[in-house]
Amino acid sequence: MKIYGFPVDEAGRCVHYHGETDIVSIKFKCCNRYYPCYKCHDESTEHERQLWPREEFNEKAILCGVCRHELTINEYLQHRNCPKCEAAFNPKCANHYDRYFEMT
Template sequence: MKIFGFPVDSTGRCKHYHGENDIVSIKFKCCNRYYPCYKCHDESTDHERQLWGKGEFNEKAILCGNCLNELTIDEYMHNQKCSNCNATFNPNCAKHYNRYFEI
């Protein structure tokens, strides 16, 4: 999987968010591309973000940077860890859900 934007390492950490658990990339509905964060998307594209609707939370739109497993939005929002490798994701990302998903 290719991660667009400004990743700084192979796990998807970016210039904006590069803590130990910042290993999630999100597939943006508007362009069907994975970015480490909304800032990377906005700085790299010439279009506005589109939110994933509540009825689309079964879509595989989350990429674990540790093992490259794709998770559904619902899995990501309710577990905060990868279902494949058990890597823990940054719980503070929940503060930004409204930038990616209809809440």
């Protein structure tokens, strides 16, 4: 899977978020492309972000940068680690869920 934006390493860490656990890329509903973060998306495109609606949370839209396993949004929201390779996901990403997913 190709990761768009400004990744700085093979795990998809970007110039905005590049900590040890910043290994998740998200497929944006609006363009069907994986980006490491909403900032990379916004700086790389000329369209507005669209949130994933709750009824589509079973879509595979999350990519583990370590093993390239795709998770559904529901799987991602329920796990703190990749279910395939056990790599830890950044728990602080939860602070930004509302920029990707319909949370209300």
